[in-house]
Amino acid sequence: MKKIIIVGGGYGGIKALETFALYNEDIEVTLIDQHTYHYLQTESYDLVASKIPIEDTFVYLPTLVASFEKNFKFVCDEALDIKENILVCKNREYEFDYLIIATGSVTKFLKGFEEKGKNSLGVKSLRAALKVKQYFEKELFDRLEPQIAKKSFNIVVIGGGLSGVEIAAEMRSFFNKYSKNNALTCGNIHIKLLSKHILKGQSESTRKKSVQRLTELGVEIVRNYVKEINEQRVILDNGQHIDFDFAIFTGGIEPSPFIKSLNFQKDEKGFLIVDEYLRIKENIFAIGDAAKLLDKYGKTIPPTAQSAEQSGVLAAKNTIFHISGEPLEKVDIKLRGLAIALGGKFAIVSTPFGFNIYGVLGWLIKKGIEKYYKIPLKIKALKGYKILKLYKKAL
Numbered sequence: 001m002k003k004i005i006i007v008g009g010g011y012g013g014i015k016a017l018e019t020f021a022l023y024n025e026d027i028e029v030t031l032i033d034q035h036t037y038h039y040l041q042t043e044s045y046d047l048v049a050s051k052i053p054i055e056d057t058f059v060y061l062p063t064l065v066a067s068f069e070k071n072f073k074f075v076c077d078e079a080l081d082i083k084e085n086i087l088v089c090k091n092r093e094y095e096f097d098y099l100i101i102a103t104g105s106v107t108k109f110l111k112g113f114e115e116k117g118k119n120s121l122g123v124k125s126l127r128a129a130l131k132v133k134q135y136f137e138k139e140l141f142d143r144l145e146p147q148i149a150k151k152s153f154n155i156v157v158i159g160g161g162l163s164g165v166e167i168a169a170e171m172r173s174f175f176n177k178y179s180k181n182n183a184l185t186c187g188n189i190h191i192k193l194l195s196k197h198i199l200k201g202q203s204e205s206t207r208k209k210s211v212q213r214l215t216e217l218g219v220e221i222v223r224n225y226v227k228e229i230n231e232q233r234v235i236l237d238n239g240q241h242i243d244f245d246f247a248i249f250t251g252g253i254e255p256s257p258f259i260k261s262l263n264f265q266k267d268e269k270g271f272l273i274v275d276e277y278l279r280i281k282e283n284i285f286a287i288g289d290a291a292k293l294l295d296k297y298g299k300t301i302p303p304t305a306q307s308a309e310q311s312g313v314l315a316a317k318n319t320i321f322h323i324s325g326e327p328l329e330k331v332d333i334k335l336r337g338l339a340i341a342l343g344g345k346f347a348i349v350s351t352p353f354g355f356n357i358y359g360v361l362g363w364l365i366k367k368g369i370e371k372y373y374k375i376p377l378k379i380k381a382l383k384g385y386k387i388l389k390l391y392k393k394a395l
Contacts, residue, residue: 001071002098002323003098004028004097004319005098005099006031006032006102007032007079007100007101007258008033008101008104010039010041010104011308012104012315013288013312014309014312016312016316017029019317021070028073029070029071030074031065032076032079033074034078035076036062036076037058037059037060038058038059039058040056040059041305042305042370043370044129044167045170048132048133048170049133050136054126054133057129059374059377059378060385062074063381063382063383063384063385063388064384075094081258082284099284100287101285102288102308104288104289105255105256105290106125106255107249121249122249122250123167124253136171136246139246152188154242154243155171155189155192156191156192156193156194158194158247158251159195160199160200161199161200161252162199165199165210166341166342167248167250169343170343173343175189191218192219192220193214193221195225196223198214199340201302203350214342224240229247254269259272264280271291271292273292274286276331277331278318283322285318286315287308289308295333301333301335304335311331311333334352337350341363345360346360346362346363347362348362349362349366
């Protein structure tokens, strides 16, 4: 029986797990993650704006893995290194015949930014997103007191990519609705989106419509890079500064500590370089944000949930193909459009057919995509919970 280990229970790791479950090969699959949950990061914009409860933003990994039965198991441990065919973790070592690295990425902070405590956070992790949500709710509650309500409150969102745009739009939309519904004065709450470019890499029409929507909501767009962060002040590349009460950093990603520790070939940013079959070694694959993914034309593929999922499927299939002696399949990842939430019931869906869908219809499509992914996992996790319950009774 071949021992397969998947390190990381993110979008790519889950897809690899589901793909292995489709085959009847003589395999033992172990999913290892330092957390017991799969964080639905694509819904972080709703979480930080307090629109959904925390339980809607994760799937419990032990019960999800238990739903596959067969020879599938989950281990909560932190991966540290790889030595030959052994995965070294914090609590113990695990032998493997095949390994899939799916540890994703972490927020890339500006120098010193991560040391600014409760006033400065990223949203790549569930813990950080929850802290943003709690700080956000506390400010709304405090504004019920007249003296505090008079004070100006400044939030800066650093980074004009997908996460930055969605969070800035959703928070501003929520403030607007909260103020209207409760007859409170929230006009002195300011949200500033700091970025030289907004949705760089997207079509001109998508960028233009997004900026228009952000402006209508009341998000202040500052077209500058952040050069430095000093206490509760950002220094821009033009020398000017902006004081803030709270900062959310969405400006970029870097490899996880586990990836940094590995002695394999990496690109200039530190991500693993894979071959055309997603391998860094004959029996070791790297997928999603952990790797520098290229399409069949050699062009870099953006680190999205879509690319992570497709690479997870391919890595699992190629593992099975290698076990059975069949030819491996080359990378052919294709992004099928993009859905951008822009506050309230408004979204832009960039379709693979060359046209965009705006407004409520776009929002309905985006919500449909999120539910299409989440609901089956929640159902499997519930099935796994029942299996574990019966197993404990049998003991």
